[in-house]
Amino acid sequence: MKAVCWMGTEKMSVETVPDPTILNPRDAIVKITSTCICGSDLHLYNGLMPTMEQGDIMGHEFMGEVVEVGGAIRPEKLKVGDRVVVPFTIACGHCFFCRQELWSCCDNSNPNYWIAEKMMGYSPSGLFGYTHMLGGYAGGQAQYARVPFADVGPLKIPDGIADEKVVFLSDIFPTGWMGAENCNIKPGDTVAIWGCGPVGQFAIRSAFLLGAERVIAIDRFDYRLQLAQEAGAEIINYEQVEDLLQLLKDMTGNIGPDSCMDAVGMEAHYTGPVYAIDRIKQALRLQPDRPQVLRQCILACRKGGTVSVPGVYGGFIDKMPIGAYVNKGLTMKTGQTHMMRYMKPLLDRVQRGEIDPSFVVSHRVPIDQAPKMYQVFRDKQDHCTKVVLDPWADGSSIAA
Amino acid sequence: MNEAASIHQGDARSVRKWSKMLKGGAMIGGGALAIFGLSRRSKSGIGIAAAGGLLTLIAAKSGEKRASIARSSIVLNSTPQQAYQFWRNFENLPQFMRHLESVTVLDKNTSRWTAIGPLGKHIHWQAEIISDRENEAIAWHSLPGSDVNIDGLVKFQPAPGNRGTILRVHLLYRPPVGALGRSFAKLLGKDPGFLIQQDLRRLKALIEAGEIPTVEGQSHGPRSSAAAMARLLSPDRPIRGRIRLPEALEAQRRVS
Ligand SMILES: NC(=O)c1ccc[n+]([C@@H]2O[C@H](COP(=O)([O-])OP(=O)(O)OC[C@H]3O[C@@H](n4cnc5c(N)ncnc54)[C@H](O)[C@@H]3O)[C@@H](O)[C@H]2O)c1
Ligand SMILES: [Zn+2]
Ligand SMILES: [Zn+2]
Numbered sequence: 001m002k003a004v005c006w007m008g009t010e011k012m013s014v015e016t017v018p019d020p021t022i023l024n025p026r027d028a029i030v031k032i033t034s035t036c037i038c039g040s041d042l043h044l045y046n047g048l049m050p051t052m053e054q055g056d057i058m059g060h061e062f063m064g065e066v067v068e069v070g071g072a073i074r075p076e077k078l079k080v081g082d083r084v085v086v087p088f089t090i091a092c093g094h095c096f097f098c099r100q101e102l103w104s105c106c107d108n109s110n111p112n113y114w115i116a117e118k119m120m121g122y123s124p125s126g127l128f129g130y131t132h133m134l135g136g137y138a139g140g141q142a143q144y145a146r147v148p149f150a151d152v153g154p155l156k157i158p159d160g161i162a163d164e165k166v167v168f169l170s171d172i173f174p175t176g177w178m179g180a181e182n183c184n185i186k187p188g189d190t191v192a193i194w195g196c197g198p199v200g201q202f203a204i205r206s207a208f209l210l211g212a213e214r215v216i217a218i219d220r221f222d223y224r225l226q227l228a229q230e231a232g233a234e235i236i237n238y239e240q241v242e243d244l245l246q247l248l249k250d251m252t253g254n255i256g257p258d259s260c261m262d263a264v265g266m267e268a269h270y271t272g273p274v275y276a277i278d279r280i281k282q283a284l285r286l287q288p289d290r291p292q293v294l295r296q297c298i299l300a301c302r303k304g305g306t307v308s309v310p311g312v313y314g315g316f317i318d319k320m321p322i323g324a325y326v327n328k329g330l331t332m333k334t335g336q337t338h339m340m341r342y343m344k345p346l347l348d349r350v351q352r353g354e355i356d357p358s359f360v361v362s363h364r365v366p367i368d369q370a371p372k373m374y375q376v377f378r379d380k381q382d383h384c385t386k387v388v389l390d391p392w393a394d395g396s397s398i399a400a
Numbered sequence: 401m402n403e404a405a406s407i408h409q410g411d412a413r414s415v416r417k418w419s420k421m422l423k424g425g426a427m428i429g430g431g432a433l434a435i436f437g438l439s440r441r442s443k444s445g446i447g448i449a450a451a452g453g454l455l456t457l458i459a460a461k462s463g464e465k466r467a468s469i470a471r472s473s474i475v476l477n478s479t480p481q482q483a484y485q486f487w488r489n490f491e492n493l494p495q496f497m498r499h500l501e502s503v504t505v506l507d508k509n510t511s512r513w514t515a516i517g518p519l520g521k522h523i524h525w526q527a528e529i530i531s532d533r534e535n536e537a538i539a540w541h542s543l544p545g546s547d548v549n550i551d552g553l554v555k556f557q558p559a560p561g562n563r564g565t566i567l568r569v570h571l572l573y574r575p576p577v578g579a580l581g582r583s584f585a586k587l588l589g590k591d592p593g594f595l596i597q598q599d600l601r602r603l604k605a606l607i608e609a610g611e612i613p614t615v616e617g618q619s620h621g622p623r624s625s626a627a628a629m630a631r632l633l634s635p636d637r638p639i640r641g642r643i644r645l646p647e648a649l650e651a652q653r654r655v656s
Contacts, residue, residue: 015621023618024611048635055621072610092609095477096563108605111613114598126613136615148610285581 002391003057003142004370009047012058012371020138020146025072028150030086033063034163035140036388037370037377038171039197040130040312043266045374048282049314051115051133058089058370059141060128061170063163071149076152084154085169086147090126090137093152097125104336109149110135119315124336141370143391155343164358164388165350168202172386173357174342176202176263177311180210182333183259190214190252192294192300193233195263196224198360199310200384203263204231205355216251218244220269221290223383225357239271248300256302263291265311274319281318291317298325309334360386366393407523470592474600477608480556484535486607487554492529496602496612499595510543523547533607549574564642567603569596 005015018027038061043049063085068186069078078084091098091106098106098387104176106125110116115133116123127150129139138146147154157166180203183191193200195218207215209229219227225235234251266289269275274292281287297307298321304315307330325332349355362385365373373387478481486492491509494500501522503515509529517523525546531539541551551572559566573592602612 003619003621007621013621018619020619021617023614023616026609053623055623057620090613090614092605094608094610095604096475100478108609109613111615113601116595135613138615138620140620202599209417302540397478 001143001365002281003138004059004367004389005054006044006052006056006058007054007264010023010045010375012045012374014370015055017057017142020078020144022068022070023146024069026149026151026153027070028066028073028078030062030064030084030140030145030147031067032062032064032140032143032391034064034167035142035367035389035391036167036170036172037061037141037389039199039202039265040171041374042378043314044060044130046267048266049110049133050119050130051131051136053132053136056129056132056136057138057142058129059139059145060130061167061172062086062128062140062145063157063167063170064145064160066150066154067144067263073151078154078156078308082154083157083159085130085157085166085205085343086140086145087153087155087169087174087343088128088130088134088171088382089153089336089339090128090148091152091340092149095247098152098314101341103338103340104250105338112136126200127336134298135282139390140205141367141389144366153340155347157264157347161351163359164361164364165356166347167388168198168357168360168386169343169346169350171337171339172198172360173346174339175199175310175337176204177206177260177342177346178335178337179263179308180206180212182306182308182310182335183207183210183212183261184306184331184333185259187211187212188213189215189258191259191261192216192218192248192257192263192297193263194218194268194297195265195311196221196228197263198333200263201227201231201259201263201360203310204228204233206233209349209354210317216248217318221316221380224380227385230359242295245300252302256300256305259306259308260294260297260301261308262297262311266290268293268314270324278318287316287318289313289315289317291320293320295319298330301330303328303330305330310337312336361388363387365389368394439476468573468592469571470573470596470599471568471570472593472596473566474604475559475564475566477564479560481535483567483607484538484556487534487556488538496606497599498602507534525550529554567600569600571596626654 001017001019002014004019005013007013007329013092022029041058044052044058066078066080066082066084068318069080089104090109091103092108095107104125108230111126112132112135113123119133124134126135128137128145129141137148153316155169176199179199183192185207189212191212193203193207193215196217200217200219204215204217215233217225217233218224218235220237220239222237225237229235236244236247241247268290268337270292274302278287278290280293291313293311294317303309309332350357362383364372367388367389370389376382377384402419489505490503493503499515501516506512511527513525513527515523526543527540527546528543529538529540529625531537535556537553537555539553542549553570555568557566571592605612
């Protein structure tokens with residue numbers, strides 16, 4: 001089959017690899033019909049997450065049709081022919097954490113748990129196509145994928161609803177939703193969201209659905225800010241304002257947003273001497289993450305407010321404004337998304353027409369063009385917001 | 401540094417320091433356990449006494465050259481009774497102990513163990529249960545004539561708040577005799593506690609999830625030759641054999 005492989009920093013390549021096989025009784029094999037490139041994949045593309053290995057298959061946002069199931073999968077849970085969206089977190093369904101719906105903290109799905117333990121004390125769940133530290137599972141930017149614990153994760157999708165409306169249930173829609181839920185929104189609240197990438201876009205819409213009165217969206221790409229504005233957000237191009245924190249103060253009558261969300265993560269872009277220092281430290285591996293947005297969220301948030309961090313960080317940061325965090329009595333909520341909590345309820349909302357997730361798609365291309373699209377998506381060229389790959393289209397000739 | 405922390409350091413100095421500390425700790429703890437067991441004067445009290453005695457023995461013998469001690473613990477989502485019963489049938493152990501090829505139970509208290517050492521060498525020993533407290537603890541030691549010299553103790557305690565069972569394992573490997581024993585020591589490497597921890601993680605997955613997570617044998621693109629070499633040197637072999645979970649555990653997993 002064809003698969004997008006990580007061959008080194010900024011080196012992606014579509015390789016022909018063996019089809020996946022069932023390795024465990026609760027596995028299933030899914031023939032993939034749609035698969036996406038995520039902002040999280042960019043951290044791997046840029047070589048910023050440790051424990052990638054040449055030849056690793058990328059991708060964690062995919063859907064398709066079940067073509068094979070392991071011996072322990074009962075037919076009422078999943079059977080050949082089912083159309084499914086696969087969540088990016090892999091969870092056993094039975095451990096202490098799964099029972100509390102902390103799905104992305106499953107204790108039994110990361111065979112390389114000990115590497116993660118060295119870095120984080122305890123290991124989160126395994127993820128598809130996202131470093132050996134988080135399981136080393138082959139990902140879903142391919143024609144087929146092996147799905148472990150397939151009786152827990154995959155969500156069945158009825159026919160007659162397009163892939164593009166449901167494929168984002170695999171990650172970014174639930175991620176934006178949980179980011180908004182973690183904002184602890186009360187009626188009348190103002191939520192400020194840094195980052196208008198796909199995660200930020202879903203977070204904006206989710207915040208409104210959860211009752212926020214105002215959403216302030218921050219980015220530097222006008223085409224992304226425009227998408228945010230269409231959803232009803234007030235927008236700030238941070239490159240065009242002198243003092244972002246002062247502006248947020250002014251916009252909120254000197255009280256500050258009730259909650260601030262970091263939907264940017266470890267590769268924040270900013271200017272000035274601190275940015276230069278952070279970039280150098282990151283390049284020298286002294287500081288794996290560039291945490292400027294997280295710092296701003298803490299400084300901007302009103303007293304007693306909430307900071308929500310769906311943006312991904314991998315290691316350690318410097319200059320955390322811990323004084324502001326403590327003295328303002330803030331709460332911070334984080335995490336890889338507890339996918340299975342949100343997938344079904346959000347599918348219901350899609351089916352009821354409350355939201356059409358396909359608004360975020362800017363590019364639908366054959367899988368062969370994935371290596372190029374990684375660069376286009378990273379550099380925000382060609383008004384790129386979200387790339388959906390078709391694993392089966394013959395892409396050698398078709399233009400993006 | 402506490403014992404558990406220092407054993408994960410892996411270097412010889414801290415292992416020595418650690419075994420010294422354990423020696424002190426186990427002398428007190430083991431001795432206390434023995435006294436506690438005897439003073440209860442029940443049938444199971446003798447079991448506790450034997451287990452406590454084993455700990456004391458481990459501590460006393462750990463002064464010998466190159467003995468290594470491993471201990472680890474894990475919380476299982478099962479009752480102590482279920483965990484005990486699973487472990488008490490030693491034939492279940494190779495399902496989650498990577499280096500064990502097989503265990504054959506010979507009679508109520510003795511069993512024959514086979515491990516695979518470096519270069520595929522087979523290492524055999526016979527073990528005898530020296531203490532058996534139902535649902536609480538099992539202690540065993542290897543019998544004379546074995547390739548290796550191992551004492552083992554496993555304890556099952558209810559976790560607070562009905563959160564299952566805390567299982568603790570202590571293993572003592574005394575200086576091996578002969579070439580096979582040496583290759584077993586090599587197999588266990590610098591950090592036997594880590595190996596036991598990995599085995600316990602596999603046990604946890606087996607009991608809770610019904611299978612052990614793996615990525616061995618999945619497809620991938622071209623690997624670099626350096627990585628291929630590293631894999632060859634430290635192959636991450638999948639567990640062999642069929643999984644046989646007791647029906648009760650299987651059923652519990654199904655409803656949960
Ligand atoms: N928690 C989870 O489970 C989860 C799941 C998916 C993605 N993520 C993470 O969410 C983050 C965003 O993902 P995405 O797909 O939207 O990525 P993306 O790269 O498309 O979007 C990031 C956006 O942040 C903007 N940005 C950069 N610096 C900024 C700054 N200083 N201030 C404001 N905006 C800034 C960029 O211009 C870009 O539009 C990533 O870190 C990703 O890893 C987390
Ligand atoms: Zn993603
Ligand atoms: Zn779990």
